[in-house]
Amino acid sequence: MIPKHAQSLPKAAKKVWLMYDMIALLVLLAIGLITNIFLKFNGYNPLTIGVNVLFGFILLLIIGNAILIPYRYRFHKYLLQQEAISIYKGFFLRKSETIPLNRIQNVDTVQGPILKIYHLQNVSIVTAAHAFKIATINEDVAQYLRDQLITAARQAREVDTDD
The missing domain is CATH 1.10.287 (Helix Hairpins)
Structure with a gap:
């Protein structure tokens, strides 16, 4: 859901x-x-x-x-939460992926020629085991999301290592 x-x-x-x-x-x-x-x-x-x-x-x-x-289109969404980011996609076979922020190792933005025409970017989120993608979001939102994920991942790691 x-x-x-x-x-x-x-x-x-x-x-x-x-x-x-x-x-x-x-x-x-x-x-x-x-x-x-x-x-x-x-x-x-x-x-x-x-x-x-x-x-x-x-x-x-x-x-x-x-x-x-x-x-x-109706089923492709994402949600940034306090401790994780969730990606929802699929239309016949719906899939939800939740990535804990403390597991994120790398966050990249990618923009090809077609995405550039519409001022959109893809955000790639990499963990040790998998790579995830939030496709076709606005450039400014992609940069903001990238910065938020990097900051949140750093904070989550600091909290984990303080124990």
Whole structure:
């Protein structure tokens, strides 16, 4: 269950996800066209049929993912608490990840060219065992969250080592 006071991603995240899907779609179509040219568009060849069925299946997955962006957006949230940060995501299989602040080893922000267009960043949180990501949040919020996590992780470690 996602808490009501959890932070939502900015609405621009939906546009970024759609752009990612459109790029994947264009790459898939280009690869499919090149493959069919290489196989000489032979519709009777079992290899051509198998490759085209595979491309069709992947095409349906990409289109389905693009259609479900508004639904998926509703379930991507994060919540910074006193002793941990929680990340909620997933739309069919929902997942919640809670990272204790005293376990955080590194916090980075990443911004690719598409995210830069919309002034968004990804925040990567690394512990000894795993890496977590809060994707597509505003630049200023990402920097603030990064600073808060670093400060809170330092304080949590100081409290743990005082005993």
